[in-house]
Amino acid sequence: MPEGHTLHRLARELNEAFAGTMPQVTSPQGRFAESAALVDGRLFERAWAHGKLLFVEVGGQTIHVHLGLIGKFQIAPVVGIEPPVNGVVRLRLLNEHRVADLRGPMVCDLVTPEEVDALVTRQGPDPIQPGADPVPAWERIHRSGKSIAELLMDQTVIAGIGNIYRCEVLFRQRVGPAYAGKRIKRTSFDAMWSDLVRLMAVGVQTGRIITVEEDLEAAERDIATGRIKPEYDRPNYVYQHDGEPCPRCGSRVRTRVLAGRNLYWCGGCQRRT
Ligand SMILES: [Zn+2]
Incomplete structure (x- = not known):
């Protein structure tokens, strides 16, 4: 299972790839299709992590991702045409330069601000966050x-x-x-x-x-x-x-x-x- 540093790196890489752009958001596998449609083509605001939880804010909504034991969120460059979908992709973010594919997560859901607060409050302090209170x-x-x-x-x-x-x-x-x-x-x-x-x-x-x-x-x-x-x-x-x-x-x-x-x-x- 990835440890916290992996999620913080992932948040940083997602920000580098998508922040300020309006990526296509799709669910090639279909399980996240309805939610993806709500944020498709909207402004990618930011991604951030707390411990092993990852949050992606797009179009005023928040996607909560937990990779679990086998989940992978991989970011790759786009050269010319849209890269083909390999394997079971729950969530795909795509802009002119980057594609990010999420496979096998334990959780991938749209959550309300109250749900974000509840999820984060249940977690202990995260040593990666500057100034976290131990x-x-x-x-x-x-x-x-x-x-x-x-x-x-x-x-x-x-x-x-x-x-x-x-x-x-x-x-x-x-x-x-x-x-x-x-x-x-x-x-x-x-x-x-x-x-x-x-x-x-x-x-x-x-x-x-x-x-x-x-x-x-x-x-x-x-x-x-x-x-x-x-x-x-x-x-x-x-x-x-x-x-x-x-x-x-x-x-x-x-x-x-x-x-x-x-x-x-x-x-x-x-x-x-
Ligand atoms: Zn010893």
């Missing part, structure tokens, strides 16, 4: 008997975190994934939140989840100088490294299913509450 996330974690590893995956606690960021931020801050939220110290929470803000900002800029400190620093330098590399050597510490030695203490990296996804952690050096 306190509501701390309040939830601080009062919960669920494990911190489970809470980090809950979009109503913090929006946009998926399995990779979950595993890696716990490792980076040496926090034991099985500890209950109510046992986590405020200093640990603050360290994880600041780290997520930093990690996910690099994710938005590079399109990659880079969590190994040296790579992260290199990526930050690349971003500052406008020279983002196509690849980084070993972008993660523990995610999908089960059975290998921990890069920090040499213990074996372990895995087990938690909150529906494989958690990866080091039992040797992740002991902080």
Whole structure:
């Protein structure tokens, strides 16, 4: 499943492609056809994301998109004629220069302003949004008997975190994934939140989840100088490294299913509450 940085990048790419233009809006598959007709040929105002939710504002209406596990929203250049439709396309945006095809989303609906508010209010703070207030996330974690590893995956606690960021931020801050939220110290929470803000900002800029400190620093330098590399050597510490030695203490990296996804952690050096 895409993590929050993917949706923020997608919003940015949609804005670059369509903002200020009046794209054709269609549903080649048909399931979104009636709604598409309402906004077809109208002004594309903006796209924006909160966590894993994407909103596209066209012609005074808002389209809510959730990619879910398999959804893809792909933007491509248009050269001459309209590109043929490949596969099952729920939503197509098309102007003179760009085409964006949405396939396999969990959600693609027109929503009212009240529904947008309700959807966003249910989400936790999003570390990618500048100035996001982490306190509501701390309040939830601080009062919960669920494990911190489970809470980090809950979009109503913090929006946009998926399995990779979950595993890696716990490792980076040496926090034991099985500890209950109510046992986590405020200093640990603050360290994880600041780290997520930093990690996910690099994710938005590079399109990659880079969590190994040296790579992260290199990526930050690349971003500052406008020279983002196509690849980084070993972008993660523990995610999908089960059975290998921990890069920090040499213990074996372990895995087990938690909150529906494989958690990866080091039992040797992740002991902080
Ligand atoms: Zn370790």
